[in-house]
Amino acid sequence: MVGLNNDTSGRFFPTTPNASCYYPSTGHEVALAGLVKALEFGEPFALLIGQPGLGKTLLAQILLQRLENPKAVAFLPHARFDNTLGLLKGILFDLGLSSVKQTAQELRMDLTEKLYESFAEHGPALIIQDEAHLLHPELLEEYRLIGNLETGGGRAAQVVLLSQPDILETLKKSYFESFRQRITFCPTLEPLGKYEAADYLIHHARIAQKLPGYFTESALEKLVSFSCGIPRILNQVGELSHQQVTQAGQNRLDLEHVQTAIELLKRPWLQVRENKEFDLLQNIDRVQGPEVRLLNHGELGRTA
Structure with missing residues (x-):
């Protein structure tokens, strides 16, 4: 697994996500609990939403620490893939697997076979995709196909998408109805109170x-x-x-x-971000509800 690099510069504040400096705010812990629950329940997908700078990547690091011995993990730190072939190669590489296949269909079949083999030995693989809001529609569809892979004992792979809110508009499109129905855990990060x-x-x-x-x-x-x-x-x-x-x-x-x-x-x-009304006496807790669920009719709703 590559892509999770801790800051080792000795700075007072880290320049990159550093799990050793994690601050367990209420909102982050609620979101983390939602992700853990999704994986424990065997859900094919979990979607973590947050504006830039709120700690989505860091929370993914902490998620890996909280899970009980995840064996096969791929962390893709970007979504700049030109096509399906690039995405599949990226997943295989980060899982520590190799393939000599040259076409997307061949790679898809090879990845499927390797995920089934990995499941038999280690259980479901975990694929974490950062910057998921930048994925082209065909790449989101590829993740849907990966999430559909099942064996008699469970899912061969589970996918956690880390994204800015833009992805919610993408998922509202009718084309993604099937994808939406598979996302039941969608915690949202908010700025600290x-x-x-x-x-x-x-x-x-x-x-x-x-x-x-x-x-x-x-x-x-x-x-x-x-x-x-x-x-x-x-x-x-x-x-x-x-x-x-x-x-x-x-x-x-x-x-x-x-x-x-x-x-x-x-x-x-x-x-221009500075807000004179943003004082220590008002709005102590800006943490919103623990989960956002994608409703079947395509709208977004917040659960208690």
């Missing part, structure tokens, strides 16, 4: 063995407000702020360090 965003920062300070009071209150409020609870932005501005502390030879991160970090980012699409 105010207190959890602040605790996320403190969590990273603990990992870096910083004192509990490393962040001043005004610094925390500014970091949380600027990020709107998006972990990736918390990482970016948090790391730049920490660098200001280090360069100044100081031992506390204060508001001035954060303001300097925001200026250094020089990214208008980030700077």
